[in-house]
Each structure stands twice: as structure tokens, then as C-alpha cells.
Amino acid sequence: xxxxxxxxxxxxxxxxxxxxxxxxxxxxxxxxxxxxxxxxxxxxxxxxxxxxxxxxxxxxxxxxxxxxxxxxxxxxxxxxxxxxxxxxxxxxxxxxxxxxxxxxxxxxxxxxxxxxxxxxxxxxxxxxxxxxxxxxxxxxxxxxxxxxxxxxxxxxx
Amino acid sequence: xxxxxxxxxxxxxxxxxxxxxxxxxxxxxxxxxxxxxxxxxxxxxxxxxxxxxxxxxxxxxxxxxxxxxxxxxxxxxxxxxxxxxxxxxxxxxxxxxxxxxxxxxxxxxxxxxxxxxxxxxxxxxxxxxxxxxxxxxxxxxxxxxxxxxxxxxxxxxxxxxxxxxxxxxxxxxxxxxxxxxxxxxxxxxxxxxxxxxxxxxxxxxxxxxxxxxxxxxxxxxxxxxxxxxxxxxxxxxxxxxxxxxxxxxxxxxxxxxxxxxxxxxxxxxxxxxxxxxxxxxxxxxxxxxxxxxxxxxxxxxxxxxxxxxxxxxxxxxxxxxxxxxxxxxxxxxxxxxxxxxxxxxxxxxxxxxxxxxxxxxxxxxxxxxxxxxxxxxxxxxxxxxxxxxxxxxxxxxxxxxxxxxxxxxxxxxxxxxxxxxxxxxxxxxxxxxxxxxxxxxxxxxxxxxxxxxxxxxxxxxxxxxxxxxxxxxxxxxxxxxxxxxxxxxxxxxxxxxxxxxxxxxxxxxxxxxxxxxxxxxxxxxxxxxxxxxxxxxxxxxxxxxxxxxxxxxxxxxxxxxxxxxxxxxxxxxxxxxxxxxxxxxxxxxxxxxxxxxxxxxxxxxxxxxxxxxxxxxxxxxxxxxxxxxxxxxxxxxxxxxxxxxxxxxxxxxxxxxxxxxxxxxxxxxxxxxxxxxxxxxxxxxxxxxxxxxxxxxxxxxxxxxxxxxxxxxxxxxxxxxxxxxxxxxxxxxxxxxxxxxxxxxxxxxxxxxxxxxxxxxxxxxxxxxxxxxxxxxx
Ligand code: FES
Ligand code: FES
Numbered sequence: 001x002x003x004x005x006x007x008x009x010x011x012x013x014x015x016x017x018x019x020x021x022x023x024x025x026x027x028x029x030x031x032x033x034x035x036x037x038x039x040x041x042x043x044x045x046x047x048x049x050x051x052x053x054x055x056x057x058x059x060x061x062x063x064x065x066x067x068x069x070x071x072x073x074x075x076x077x078x079x080x081x082x083x084x085x086x087x088x089x090x091x092x093x094x095x096x097x098x099x100x101x102x103x104x105x106x107x108x109x110x111x112x113x114x115x116x117x118x119x120x121x122x123x124x125x126x127x128x129x130x131x132x133x134x135x136x137x138x139x140x141x142x143x144x145x146x147x148x149x150x151x152x153x154x155x156x157x
Numbered sequence: 158x159x160x161x162x163x164x165x166x167x168x169x170x171x172x173x174x175x176x177x178x179x180x181x182x183x184x185x186x187x188x189x190x191x192x193x194x195x196x197x198x199x200x201x202x203x204x205x206x207x208x209x210x211x212x213x214x215x216x217x218x219x220x221x222x223x224x225x226x227x228x229x230x231x232x233x234x235x236x237x238x239x240x241x242x243x244x245x246x247x248x249x250x251x252x253x254x255x256x257x258x259x260x261x262x263x264x265x266x267x268x269x270x271x272x273x274x275x276x277x278x279x280x281x282x283x284x285x286x287x288x289x290x291x292x293x294x295x296x297x298x299x300x301x302x303x304x305x306x307x308x309x310x311x312x313x314x315x316x317x318x319x320x321x322x323x324x325x326x327x328x329x330x331x332x333x334x335x336x337x338x339x340x341x342x343x344x345x346x347x348x349x350x351x352x353x354x355x356x357x358x359x360x361x362x363x364x365x366x367x368x369x370x371x372x373x374x375x376x377x378x379x380x381x382x383x384x385x386x387x388x389x390x391x392x393x394x395x396x397x398x399x400x401x402x403x404x405x406x407x408x409x410x411x412x413x414x415x416x417x418x419x420x421x422x423x424x425x426x427x428x429x430x431x432x433x434x435x436x437x438x439x440x441x442x443x444x445x446x447x448x449x450x451x452x453x454x455x456x457x458x459x460x461x462x463x464x465x466x467x468x469x470x471x472x473x474x475x476x477x478x479x480x481x482x483x484x485x486x487x488x489x490x491x492x493x494x495x496x497x498x499x500x501x502x503x504x505x506x507x508x509x510x511x512x513x514x515x516x517x518x519x520x521x522x523x524x525x526x527x528x529x530x531x532x533x534x535x536x537x538x539x540x541x542x543x544x545x546x547x548x549x550x551x552x553x554x555x556x557x558x559x560x561x562x563x564x565x566x567x568x569x570x571x572x573x574x575x576x577x578x579x580x581x582x583x584x585x586x587x588x589x590x591x592x593x594x595x596x597x598x599x600x601x602x603x604x605x606x607x608x609x610x611x612x613x614x615x616x617x618x619x620x621x622x623x624x625x626x627x628x629x630x631x632x633x634x635x636x637x638x639x640x641x642x643x644x645x646x647x648x649x650x651x652x653x654x655x656x657x658x659x660x661x662x663x664x665x666x667x668x669x670x671x672x673x674x675x676x677x678x679x680x681x682x683x684x685x686x687x688x689x690x691x692x693x694x695x696x697x698x699x700x701x702x703x704x705x706x707x708x709x710x711x712x713x714x715x716x717x718x719x720x721x722x723x724x725x726x727x728x729x730x731x732x733x734x735x736x737x738x739x740x741x742x743x744x745x746x747x748x749x750x751x752x753x754x755x756x757x758x759x760x761x762x763x764x765x766x767x768x769x770x771x772x773x774x775x776x777x778x779x780x781x782x783x784x785x786x787x788x789x790x791x792x793x794x795x796x797x798x799x800x801x802x803x804x805x806x807x808x809x810x811x812x813x814x815x816x817x818x819x820x821x822x823x824x825x826x827x828x829x830x831x832x833x834x835x836x837x838x839x840x841x842x843x844x845x846x847x848x849x850x851x852x853x854x855x856x857x858x859x860x861x862x863x864x865x866x867x868x869x870x871x872x873x874x875x876x877x878x879x880x881x882x883x884x885x886x887x888x889x890x891x892x893x894x895x896x897x898x899x900x901x902x903x904x905x906x907x908x909x910x911x912x913x914x915x916x917x918x919x920x921x922x923x924x925x926x927x928x929x930x931x932x933x934x935x
Contacts, residue, residue, distance in 0.1 A: 001294055020294060027293075036204035037197015039434070041384040042466040046854035049384055075195035076444040090195040094185050097819040100657040100827065102194030103201060104436030128863040135854060137382050137435050138657065139823055140830030141862040 006070035010035070011079025019066035026050045028066035037077040037106050037136075043136065048134030051107040054064060054074045058114040077106035080113065088150045089113055096147035100138035108134045112148045120156055124149065166632060166779035167706060168879040169852055178670045179816050187677040189661040190432070202388035202404035202431040202502055207459035210390065211240050211289040213452050214296040214462070215445075217472060218278030218285055220310035221538040221847025222325065225305060228286060229627055232302040238295035241455035242303070243448065244286045245275045245646025249420055257633075258410055259441030259544050259696035261514075267507035269418055271541050272447050278307065279327055279506035280538050281848040282471025289452040289460045312538040312847040316480050317505045319347040319537040327536045328505060349508030350534040352516055356588040362495025362527025366486025368567040373482045374556040376896075376914040377840035378475040378503065381545045382831070382859045385434020386469045391449035392459040398425045399450050400548055406436045406654050407694025411443055412686045417448045419454075429685040430654050436546030437656075437831070439474055441696055474543020475841055477502040477510045481556040486880035491568045491578045496520045500532040500553055510534050515549025517589045518893075519557060521627045522785060523579045528588040538847050544696060547628045547889035551832060551896050552914075558624035558897030559912065562904065572623050572901070573606045576787075581627075597811030597875030598625070598785035604809040604871050605787045613805060618794050625787045626893025630702045630886030632778035633693035637707035638684070639668065639715050641770035645757025647672060648710075649686035652692025652705040657888070659820030663701050664708045665883075667882065671712040673739030674756060690775040701816065702877070702886045703778040710879050711734035715772030719759050725766040727751045764808055782877030782885035786810030788829065788894035792902040799922030801837055801903060807869040813877040813885030821887055822870040827870055828891025834860040835892070835898040840915050 012110035019028050022045070033110070038147045041047035043062045050061040053075045061115060080087045085130070089112050092098070099105045108131060115122065115130040120132060127148045128141070159396040169810040174194040193199040205382045218225075230242040251265040269275070274283045286303050290296040309750055311325040318324055324347055332340040336353035362461060363369065389403040399421070405411045416423040433440065434707045445462040453460040464473070480501040487493045498519050503512035512534045520529050565575035580602060587592045605611070605623065649668050655661045665679040672679075693699070720734040723741035727734070734741050740753035754762075755769075763770050792807040808825045815821050842850045851857045876883025909924040 010294075020292075022294065027503055030203075030819065034206070036200070038202065039201070039385070041386070041461075042854050043854065044853055047384055047466075081196055086195065093195050094188070094191045097185055097659075097823055099191070099194050100659065100820075100823055101383075101385070101433055101435045102190065102199055102658060103383075105194050106197045109195060124867075125863075132861040132863045135382075135859060135861065137384050137437070137831065137859060138827045140826030140828075140868055140869055141860075141865060142826050143819075143823055145862060145867075146690075 004067050007066060008069045008071065009073045011075060021067060023066045024062050025064040025066050025069050026061040029061060035076055035078055039103055039106060047112060049104055049107040051110040051134065053110065053114060055130065058111060080109060088154045089148065091137060092147040092151040096143045096150065098139060098143040098147040104134060104136040107146060108136065116152055116155060121152055158603055163777055165777065167776040167781045169202050169706060169881040171876045171878050171883045172881045176670055178666045178676055178823065180814065180818065182585060182819055183666060185675040188658065189665065189681050190658050192792055194658065199432045199433050201385055202402060203463045205390045205402040205431060207392055210459040210461045211456055211648060212290060212293045212296050213287055213449055213460045214300055215284045215448065215468065216286040216295065216300045218274060218281065218283040220278055220307055220309050221281050222309035222310040223278045225274060225276065225285060225308065226308055227306045230286060231297040233288060236295065236299045236302060238291040238300045239288060240458060241289040241452045242286060243451050243455065245273050246912055247451055247517040248418065249275055250275065259406065259438060259694045261509055261511060261544050261548065264509065265417055268414065268443065271507060279553065280540050282468065284538060285450060287448045289353045290458050290710065292594045299409065313347065314500050314539060314847055315479055315651060316535050316537060319364040319535050320501065320574060326608055327538065331536065347536045348533050349504060349536055352512060352532040353515065354589050355529045356586065358494055359497055359527050360527040363486045365488065365494040367489040368564060368914050369484065369486040370560045370563045371484045372556045372560045373913055374912040376479045376552040376555060377745065378539065379545065379835045379839045380475040380857065381437040381439035383435030383437060386464040386466060387444055387462040387473060389445040389449045390459060390461040391446065391452055391453045392569055392610055393453035394398050399428045400429065401446055401450060402431055403446055404440055404441045405430050405432050406433065406656055406833065407695060408654065408686050409652065409691045410694050411446060414443050415446055415450060419450060427685060427687050430683055433654055433656050438548055438696060438876060441694055442474060442543055444473060466854065467852045469855060471849050472540050474541055476543045476545035477504065479503065479552040481553050483556040483560050485560045485564060485570060487564045489568060491523055491575050493523060493579045495527045497526050497529045498553065498557065500871035502532065502536050502541060502549060503542060504536050505539045506584055508534055508536055510542050511544060511549030515553050518550040519553050519628050521587055522581055522583040524581050530588060546828060546831060546892040549629060550626060550893045551806045553894040554624065554626055554893045555900065555914065556912065558894065559900050559910065562901045573602055576625060577602050594781065595875060595878050596783060596785055597873050600873045601710045601785055601787040601809040601811055604873055605789055608807055608871065610789050610805060610869065613791065615791060617806065618796060618906055619791060620902045620904065621789065621791050622898040622900065622902030622905060623787065623789050624894035624897035624901060625637065626890050627685040627783060627785050628889040629895065630780065630782045631699045632703050632780040633699060634691050635703045635707040636689040636692045636775045638689060639711045639771060639775040641756060641760060643760050645755060645760050646678040647674065649679060649681040649708065650688050651681065651704055651708060652684055652689045653674050653700045654695045655683055656695050657820065657824065658701060659817055660700050660704060662820065663816040664705060666713050667705050667708050669840040671709060671716065672756060684898045693812065699886060702782055702880065702884045705882065705884055706778045706880065707774040709776035709777055710776060711752065711772045713772065714774060715770055718770045718772060719756060722759050722762055722766040722770065723754050726762055772919045775834045775838065779879060781879045782813055784885045784887055784890045786890040786894060788898045792899060792906055794903055794907045794921065796925060799918035799925065801899065801916060802920060803833055803866055806866055807871065808872055808891060809871045810887065810890055811873040811885060812887045814874055814883030815872050816882060816884060818872060821872055824888050824890045825870045826868045828888065829895055830860050832866050832892040832895025833865060836896045836916055838917060839914050844923060
């Protein structure tokens with residue numbers, strides 16, 4: 001299969017990569033660029049484990065073709081902390097024990113960050129609906145919701 | 158279950174003391190796995206890549222039941238970029254041989270047939286060939302070139318249909334075995350086993366009853382739904398050794414199974430357990446590992462295989478669908494006199510459902526005199542069932558705990574009081590074997606009764622339900638090694654896979670407590686198969702409960718070494734030295750006037766006085782410390798749509814002693830939400846061709862955040878007498894009560910009794926219509 005050259009900015013770094021025309025952005029991130037923090041739970045857009053932002057929009061990277069990412073700016077979990085300083089959401093996820101197995105965590109963090117950018121002071125219900133595209137099979141969501149609400153408070157200060 | 162109690166199994170009596178670390182809330186940032194998981198650094202099986210690796214894919218049967226007449230792989234092998242193809246011909250056939258694998262038993266004759274079909278394809282998704290190629294797209298191309306000649310046979314999906322005399326038969330050599338039955342070689346059957354256990358005289362019990370309730374429940378298969386699909390990377394070397402990186406709940410058990418399936422020496426195999434993205438019992442079985450290993454052997458290169466979600470649903474173990482019949486009687490004043498149950502459990506394509514476990518849990522919450530439990534393990538054209546959190550228990554609890562509710566109502570008693578009147582306690586004789594030891598069931602009921610939840614007012618179409626559950630805690634082989642590093646900090650290696658992220662922390666807390674050093678001075682990791690002796694799987698709620706016994710023993714072994722070093726330095730006997738607050742001290746003033754020595758100080762002396770401080774334990778932990786829980790749920794039933802909304806949820810469960818309470822809360826909440834999902838939505842749906850119609854998260858709908866409310870948790874603490882910290886297994890009980898509790902709440906809200914799972918809107922609507930046809934017609 002002929003590969004296509006694409007250039008994107010990933011977590012601030014300009015990146016060149018050759019991709020197959022049928023390859024999803026998720027596969028490009030994981031298999032070509034070895035950014036394995038973004039996870040695959042379904043590859044059909046139903047679990048949110050592959051959440052990233054493209055030009056500030058929250059997407060399931062399994063539903064985006066790699067070639068479509070050409071010329072865009074992508075943010076993944078690997079870019080969330082700055083230096084050795086965790087993002088407040090990362091801090092609060094740990095503090096509230098909002099992660100058990102952790103496979104959903106990168107996707108949830110990306111989705112939660114996007115949620116708080118859109119709505120800095122959400123209610124519990126808004127958090128629950130805002131994260132309804134991200135499946136977590138371990139936690140029953142309570143500690144995730146608590147962590148996001150707590151992070152929202154901290155981030156507003 | 159292959160787990161007969163051994164007189165040599167380890168128990169350590171409960172030690173009542175004030176703990177400094179255990180039971181507290183240490184800074185979770187020092188949790189060994191936390192930072193890696195929030196930054197995307199944690200490495201799950203699909204995140205491993207080896208130099209030169211190929212990508213492997215599995216070709217699966219599109220038929221529910223078919224003879225595989227021939228497989229032609231020649232065209233696929235010719236495709237450029239294809240490096241190996243394997244089929245049934247690449248694996249040795251296996252004799253009947255049973256082994257424990259998690260909570261269920263496996264039979265190698267069937268394990269080899271499940272990972273790669275031999276004579277027949279027995280379910281939609283059954284592997285028939287596997288390919289390794291330079292890329293995924295080439296592997297997929299190659300699969301299209303494999304020609305399989307199938308002779309499609311009639312299939313059977315439902316457990317009741319599979320039990321009929323004229324049902325299509327899955328196995329030519331299957332004859333019903335079990336209690337009171339001599340296998341009749343003239344009667345082939347899909348019923349693999351009949352089990353029976355009893356107590357007292359069931360007929361007499363029913364004669365004493367004033368009220369009798371009979372329930373027949375049906376449940377559909379449900380999947381564990383872990384978010385991480387199965388993945389494995391295998392690297393077979395020219396020297397005849399393999400390394401396997403995989404997502405597993407038990408790497409030592411996997412290693413032994415791979416060795417058996419590929420006829421290798423166990424010591425030539427190293428299995429490295431990757432960070433596990435959820436298992437819940439579903440990662441107790443090998444699927445990809447032997448295929449990846451054999452492809453790697455043939456191709457002489459590492460092979461990576463990752464399942465799609467579709468493959469996960471179609472071919473990895475869901476739980477059994479069931480048909481259960483329960484009959485219970487009680488006296489007017491609420492004393493249960495007789496309890497009878499028939500459990501018909503789907504095993505999937507091969508014998509061995511969770512029936513043996515489910516039949517232990519049926520009535521084990523109640524102190525009963527007359528019990529009869531009969532069960533059938535039934536094969537049908539579905540993937541072989543795997544354990545799923547308290548395997549088999551939620552389904553039978555659905556029938557029993559709803560019957561209890563109806564009995565209470567007939568007696569005019571409060572459902573909690575009715576349960577209290579009959580509750581099991583220390584000394585209660587079980588129907589399956591030993592009497593119960595010290596347990597905390599009554600305490601969970603009393604906590605529920607006293608909770609603020611009970612006082613919350615209910616609106617119209619709202620109802621409250623209660624149900625209880627019981628699960629045991631298995632012990633088994635457990636290993637741990639602790640190395641005290643040169644600066645007096647500790648590094649613990651243990652062998653029970655940390656399926657929740659909580660175990661590493663709980664063990665670090667116990668090590669910190671024992672050594673008298675801070676939590677953040679202890680690092681913990683799961684060791685691969687080459688690091689430790691055999692260690693059984695994380696299953697049966699044993700992870701923290703059994704694992705921590707080995708951790709305590711290993712740490713005490715290291716403490717003994719530390720005291721020995723102090724004794725040598727002080728020129729006294731080792732038993733004249735005690736360990737207190739992180740220091741070796743003289744046992745009494747008579748020993749001498751020596752300055753206490755810290756772990757760090759002792760480490761500096763260690764080389765001269767004999768060598769590094771370390772400790773280890775390889776023990777068989779005794780089974781024990783069963784867990785009980787009671788759930789309260791409020792629901793609202795929408796009479797227009799049949800939708801059941803969960804409004805409020807509370808959990809009361811005996812954890813023995815909580816090591817890390819925040820993790821226990823998370824286990825309670827997560828288990829209950831899985832139970833809520835199973836109760837209201839989750840089900841396997843098959844077409845009339847026997848193919849799975851909903852192999853994806855869109856149509857197999859697990860709960861999302863907006864489906865569930867906050868879940869209150871109440872940790873009851875009745876210590877396990879056979880564990881130094883009183884720990885009980887806690888992971889499985891929380892999934893047991895939700896089905897029954899929700900059915901009971903629906904009854905309370907709308908006066909209809911749902912015994913058909915899932916209690917999805919169409920079923921609820923149908924029940925409402927049947928109950929009040931006139932009203933519905935308006
Ligand atoms: S992997 Fe993309 S939504 Fe599940
Ligand atoms: S923590 Fe395991 S799926 Fe969310």
C-alpha cells in the first residue's frame with residue numbers, strides 16, 4: 001500500500017510521518033509514532049479510550065484517518081503535564097483514586113480537560129453527561145466525577 | 158475446584174493492634190502505578206513492541222456450528238509479506254487433563270480446541286487459523302485467501318434448548334456425569350454435569366412452611382467488558398525459549414498452560430505480565446498467547462497480536478446465561494423452613510461453567526435446615542464462558558433474593574428484618590460443606606437498616622429494593638520477595654497481578670507498617686515468572702487477601718535478617734533483639750545498653766555481618782475470610798417508556814479490615830455499577846443463525862457516567878480471624894446483589910416482578926402492560 005506523507009504538530013512538536021491511507025490516526029499515533037498513551041478500546045468510536053484533541057476539538061482518534069491529520073495540531077495525553085508538573089486534573093485523578101486499571105484514564109483526562117475548557121464550573125450532572133462518551137469499567141465513575149469537580153474548583157482559582 | 162484444604166496451608170491469626178499506615182489514606186501520589194497511569198506511560202500489553210515484530214491476526218469461524226472439512230492456506234502463504242500461518246495442524250492434540258485456572262477448572266483437551274478449532278467450529282468467532290505478516294493490512298489480506306471448507310450443522314444457543322433430548326449435540330463424546338448419575342454411553346448429551354448438594358429433608362421443610370414462593374429466572378450472557386482488548390507479544394528464540402508479554406490475571410498459570418499446549422519445558426518460557434487494562438475474570442484464560450508463540454516459532458520473529466473489540470465479544474468468555482428455578486418456604490413468623498434451587502448454566506462450547514461456584518453461593522447468607530440444590534452444566538454454541546466477578550453468583554442471587562423479598566412480603570415483614578431473622582452467622586452449617594467461621598453478614602444488614610438511605614422519602618413510581626450477596630476468598634500458592642536496598646528503603650516483588658492498581662498500594666502499606674518506615678519508602682512491583690516461585694492467579698478475591706499473607710511473611714523474614722545483623726554487631730543472640738518502630742532494639746535492659754539501629758544503619762553493616770537484608774515467602778495460603786454485602790437501591794420506573802432509572806444506591810459490605818479504604822470504596826462502586834449494567838442493559842443477542850448480533854460497545858451497552866448516581870459505600874469491619882491484618886477478599890461481592898436489588902425496587906415502585914434479564918425498557922413495559930392491561934390501553 002502506498003504511504004502518504006503527513007506533517008502535524010503533536011504536543012507542540014512538528015512531526016512528519018508516513019501513513020497508509022486506511023490507517024486511523026489512533027494507529028498512526030500508537031504504531032508509527034509510538035505514542036502509546038492513547039488507547040484503543042473499540043476502534044468504533046464507542047469507548048473514548050482514544051480521545052485526543054485536533055485543533056482544540058475533542059475527537060475519537062480511531063474515527064479519524066491519519067491522512068486527515070495533515071496540517072493539524074494534535075494534543076495527546078503525553079502532552080498534558082508540563083515538565084514534571086502534573087495538570088490539576090492528573091493531580092486530582094490520583095488524589096481521588098479515580099483510576100484503577102487505568103486503561104480509560106488517558107481518554108478520560110483528555111475529555112475532562114476539554115470539558116473544563118468549555119465549561120469551567122460544571123455541575124455533577126454536566127460532568128456525567130460531558131464524560132458519557134468515555135467508558136470506564138472499573139470505577140463506577142464516582143471517583144472520576146469527584147476528581148473532575150474538584151479539579152474545576154482548583155483550576156478556577 | 159481442585160482446592161481441597163491442605164493441612165500445610167498458611168494461616169496467620171489476626172493481630173489486634175493500632176496501625177499507623179494500614180487503614181489510613183496515604184498520599185496516593187506514592188502509589189507505584191499512579192503517575193504512569195495519568196501520563197500515558199503505563200505499559201499495557203498492546204503497548205509493547207519488539208524489534209522486527211510481525212503482526213498476527215486470527216481467522217474466525219462465521220458459523221455457530223460446523224464441521225471443518227479442510228483448510229487450505231497455500232494462497233495466503235504465497236502472499237508477499239506473510240511470514241507464517243498456523244492452523245489446528247500446528248498444535249498437538251491434548252488428552253483430557255484438568256487444571257485450576259482462576260476460579261474455574263480447565264481441561265486441556267478443550268483449551269487447545271478453544272484457542273484453535275480442531276474437528277468443528279463450535280461458535281461464531283471460534284479461531285480456525287492465524288497469520289503473521291509484516292503489517293496488519295497484509296495479515297488481513299492473507300486471511301481472505303485462506304479457504305475453509307465448512308459443513309454447517311444445526312446449532313443451539315439457549316440453555317433450555319440445549320438440554321432437550323433432540324438438541325443438536327456439540328460433542329460426540331459427551332455424556333452426563335455427576336451426582337447420582339452413571340455416565341450412560343448410549344445417551345450423548347449437552348448436559349456435561351449434574352450436581353447436587355443437600356442439607357436436612359427438603360420435603361419435610363416444605364411441609365412446615367406456611368408460605369411458599371417459586372421463582373423462575375432467566376438471564377442472558379453478559380461480558381466482563383474490560384476496556385482493554387486481549388493483546389500479546391511473543392518472541393520465540395532459536396534457543397527454544399519464549400518470552401511472552403501479555404495482559405493476564407495470572408502469568409504463572411499462563412506460562413504452565415503455554416508450556417503444555419506447545420509441549421515445552423516450563424522453564425523455557427518467561428511470561429511478563431503487562432499492566433492490566435481490566436480483567437474481572439475474563440483474563441484468566443489463554444487465547445492469543447499460544448497462537449502468537451507458535452507463529453513466532455514458525456516465522457522466527459517476534460509476533461504481536463491484539464484483538465479487536467468484535468473479537469473480544471465474539472470469542473472471549475462472557476459469563477453464563479442461565480435458567481434458575483427457586484422454591485422457598487417459610488413460617489408465618491418469618492423463619493425459612495425449606496430452600497430448593499435448580500441451576501441450569503450455559504458453559505459455552507466446552508464444559509465448565511461457573512456452576513460449581515454458583516451452587517456454593519445459592520443460599521449461603523441464610524441459616525437453613527433443609528436445602529436442596531441441583532445444577533446442570535450445559536454446552537451450547539457460544540464462546541466458552543469465563544469467570545466474571547463472582548462467577549455465576551449474580552444470576553442465582555437474582556432468583557433467590559427476589560424470592561426472599563416475596564416471602565417477607567407474604568409474612569408482612571420488613572425485608573431487612575426477614576433477612577436478619579434468617580441470617581447466617583458464625584457456626585451456620587452450609588449446604589456444601591464446612592460451617593461458616595467469623596463473618597459479618599448481620600452487621601451489613603444492621604448497617605443498612607440504620608443508614609440515612611432508609612429514611613429518604615420516595616416519590617410516585619419510585620421504589621426501594623434490597624438484596625445481599627456472599628462470596629468466598631480463595632487462598633492458593635503465593636510468593637513474594639522483599640529486598641531492603643542500601644539506603645534502607647524497600648522494594649517488594651510479588652506475584653499476584655495487580656488488577657486494580659490498589660494491590661501495589663495495599664502491599665506497600667503493609668510493608669511500611671511491618672518495617673516501621675514511611676509508605677513512600679516502599680516501592681512495589683509485580684514480578685515476571687522468572688522473578689518468583691509459582692503464584693496462582695488474581696481471582697477469587699484472593700489478590701490482596703492471599704497476596705498480603707506472603708507479603709507479611711516475606712517482610713517478617715527480612716526483619717529477622719535485620720535483627721540478626723544487629724545481634725551479630727552487639728554480640729548477642731538474634732532472639733534477644735526485637736523490631737520496633739523501624740529499629741532493631743535490645744529485647745530488654747538485660748540484653749545490654751545498645752543504641753537502636755534503623756534499617757538504613759543496618760544496611761550499612763549488612764555486608765560485614767553476613768550479607769544483604771532480604772526476605773521471601775513461598776506459601777500456600779489457606780482459603781478463608783468470606784465476604785458478605787447488602788445493597789440498597791432506589792429506582793424510578795417510567796411507565797411510558799419502561800425505563801428504570803437508578804436514583805440512589807448504597808453498599809454495606811464486610812471488608813474484614815480495610816487496608817486502603819479509598820480503593821475498597823472504588824471496588825464496591827465499580828462492582829455495583831457492573832451489576833447495574835447487567836441488570837438493566839447488558840445482554841448477548843444472537844441471530845437465528847447463531848451469530849452474535851451485538852459484538853460492540855454501541856449495542857452491548859455498558860453503563861456510562863450519566864447512567865448512574867453517586868454510590869454510597871459503608872465499609873463494615875469484622876476481621877478475618879485467619880489473617881494478621883484481618884483482611885477479607887472484597888472484589889467480587891459487589892456485583893452480586895444489584896440484579897435482585899433492582900428487581901425488588903421495581904416491584905416496590907410498580908408492583909411488577911421482573912425475573913427476565915435484562916430489565917430493559919421493553920421487558921419492563923411488557924410487565925407493566927400485563928399487570929394492568931386496561932390501564933395501559935388508555
Ligand atoms: S477506541 Fe476510539 S472510541 Fe474506542
Ligand atoms: S480504571 Fe479501568 S476502565 Fe477505567
